Amino acid sequence: MSLKIESLSKSFGDRLILSDITFTLQPGEFVSIIGPSGSGKSTLFHLIGGLLQPDEGQVLLEDKEITGERGHISYMPQQPSLFPWRTVLQNATLGSELTGAPNEELAKQLLQKANLGDMLKAYPHQLSGGMKQRVAFIRALLSPQSIMCLDEPFSDLDSFTKKDMQRWLLETWEQYDKSILFITHDIEEALFLSDRIIILSTNPATIKEVIEAPFSRPRSDQLYLSEEFLKWKKKVVETLL
Numbered sequence: 558m559s560l561k562i563e564s565l566s567k568s569f570g571d572r573l574i575l576s577d578i579t580f581t582l583q584p585g586e587f588v589s590i591i592g593p594s595g596s597g598k599s600t601l602f603h604l605i606g607g608l609l610q611p612d613e614g615q616v617l618l619e620d621k622e623i624t625g626e627r628g629h630i631s632y633m634p635q636q637p638s639l640f641p642w643r644t645v646l647q648n649a650t651l652g653s654e655l656t657g658a659p660n661e662e663l664a665k666q667l668l669q670k671a672n673l674g675d676m677l678k679a680y681p682h683q684l685s686g687g688m689k690q691r692v693a694f695i696r697a698l699l700s701p702q703s704i705m706c707l708d709e710p711f712s713d714l715d716s717f718t719k720k721d722m723q724r725w726l727l728e729t730w731e732q733y734d735k736s737i738l739f740i741t742h743d744i745e746e747a748l749f750l751s752d753r754i755i756i757l758s759t760n761p762a763t764i765k766e767v768i769e770a771p772f773s774r775p776r777s778d779q780l781y782l783s784e785e786f787l788k789w790k791k792k793v794v795e796t797l798l
């Protein structure tokens with residue numbers, strides 16, 4: 558499904574936060590949104606997910622207006638919001654339960670591939686930060702919505718775990734027919750993961766530039782060390798300045 562964001566604007570009080578944001582997420586695309594802290598990235602996700610109403614503009618899913626409606630997009634917040642009283646497996650199947658058809662077998666397979674096979678009956682407080690993120694991502698992946706919004710999911714992880722998570726995220730996502738909108742502060746992360754990067758300005762946030770990441774998939778760790786990657790990293794840094 559395609560997601561169209563058309564001329565979205567949002568103010569809080571008399572402060573204009575987002576101004577005239579327009580872009581399209583095509584089916585199966587991975588698009589990152591990068592911008593200064595406080596520029597309005599999470600606000601944009603809240604508008605897309607229907608948690609907030611825009612002052613102007615529309616959100617369209619397959620050309621049908623969903624502005625201000627919840628439930629069409631699966632949303633993974635910065636802090637993985639697992640239910641403490643549910644086991645790992647029960648948390649992973651939560652999104653699919655909402656449609657009445659939880660696929661426990663598939664959830665088990667995905668958890669096993671995510672090195673959580675021994676933790677199916679564990680509770681969230683027994684997991685590390687990276688483990689919680691993996692459960693939250695699997696839950697979003699198993700939810701019926703075809704579009705996932707991930708809000709800085711790896712920002713609290715150390716760089717080693719983060720790289721592992723990025724690799725695992727790409728491998729898992731590539732087997733699914735889902736589109737991802739991904740907020741990050743990390744330029745290398747955005748380049749490594751994405752097909753396109755939307756760069757936001759601040760005060761108010763507008764789209765400053767959209768950069769196509771020209772790297773083939775599947776992406777390998779070698780990409781980080783290539784001249785081409787460094788060249789694009791420089792381009793993103795210069796645009797953000």
Ligand SMILES: Nc1ncnc2c1ncn2[C@@H]1O[C@H](COP(=O)(O)OP(=O)(O)OP(=O)(O)O)[C@@H](O)[C@H]1O
Pocket residue numbers: 569574592593594595596597598599600601
């Ligand atoms: N409900 C609200 N009421 C008033 N102001 C808000 C509200 N939500 C967010 N803001 C303000 O809007 C601005 C954008 O916030 P937002 O959380 O969207 O930024 P962000 O780009 O996601 O930031 P960060 O990268 O630090 O997470 C901030 O100045 C914030 O204080």
